[in-house]
Amino acid sequence: MEFMDQSRQSLIPNFLYSSKGFLDLTANQRKSFPSARYTPLVAPSSASPITPRRDFVIPAPSEARKIELFSPAYYGACTAGGILSCGLTHMAVTPLDLVKCNMQINPTKYKGVCSGFGVLLKEQGMKGFFKGWVPTLLGYSAQGACKFGFYEFFKKTYSDMAGPEFATKYKTLIFLAGSASAEFIADIALCPFEAVKVRVQTKPGYAKGLSDGLPKFVKADGVSGLFKGLAPLWGRQIPYTMMKFASFEAIVESLYKYAIPLPKDKCSKQMQLGVSFAGGYVAGVFCAIVSHPADNLVSFLNNAPGATAGDVSTFIFSYIAIKKLGVLALFTRGLPLRIFMIGTLTGAQWGIYDAFKVFVGLPTTGGAAPPEK
Secondary structure (H helix, E strand, O other), X not given: OHHHHHHOOOOOOHHHHOOOOHHHOOXXXXXXXXXXXXXXXXXXXXXOOOOOOOOOOOOOOOOOOOOOOOOHHHHHHHHHXXXXXXXXXXXXXXXXXXXXXXXXXXXXXXXXXXHHHHHHHHHHOHHHHHOOHHHHHHHHHHHHHHHHHHHHHHHHHHHHXXXXXXXXXXXXXXXXXXHHHHHHHHHHHHHHHHHHHHHHHHOOOOOOXXXXXXXXXXXXXXXXXXXXXXXXXHHHHHHHHHHHHHHHHHHHHHHHHHHOOOOHHHOOHXXXXXXXXXXXXXXXXXXXXXXXXXXXXXXXXXXXXXXXXXXXXXXXXXXXXXXXXXXXXXHXXXXXXXXXXXXXXXXXXXXXXXXXXXXXXXXXXXXXXXXXX
């Protein structure tokens, strides 16, 4: 038992993990080590006394490697967190997204949420609920990387441009501008995957997934057809993301200020992540309402053959969609399901994103007290 207890101890002497080297120890401390007597590497002489070197220290394995804020490693960590938060959550709600898209495209057949699930189950079986999960995972992973990574970058850039005083005074405008700039780039990465996803999910028998759906789409509509929904996608996602980030920052700050009796730096990491999820869920409800009309247009355009990106046909088909759906339906069709889906989605995204930041040693997003003037 004594041998087993000793074996649990580190085999590397503790003095290697401190700024004091072996040569700095006293004679009595050196004798306590089971190794042989201390023997200098060079024979001593009166002409050349030994000068101990103290610049070689092995870092302790337990020492945490901290990422410097706003460094390339910091933006890389935020990008990785965005990939996980957006890609995984959107893939998880593929069944809800599938029913929502079909309700928007074919409302006579998919009249409601429950009946929509029933139709899918009857016609395609259980595997039909996850049709299009690959373009969903890849597309929203690419979008999440750009969304969160560039948001942190633009938020810092615009804050530096404004200066400390104006950045604090107009911080909401900084959040809005940073999130809009980030989403503009993120949607370019998402758009091709979104086009294939909608076509696969809403046209029975079109394709099984991305591998056969993408070549078929390009053959029929051309490469430019992959981006025909980009303008409506910007119309849907940029307001959504502006609301997502600005409202989240405001909600989290209010929760720490009014609802939680402790300042953020005194709260446990578990409590901070709970605040991130709650703030994200409430922000998601606002996001769904703001971006829902454009979401209906995106689904309609991606399912309409003949429209191409950037030409007049996009606006013609948008006008036809509004006329066909009606203004009221444009704002309300599929909205309850989207509120539930986007609320849960956004809450989970902020929870995963901040959990990853905590995992790599970074603080959670938002809630910090503004700097004193």
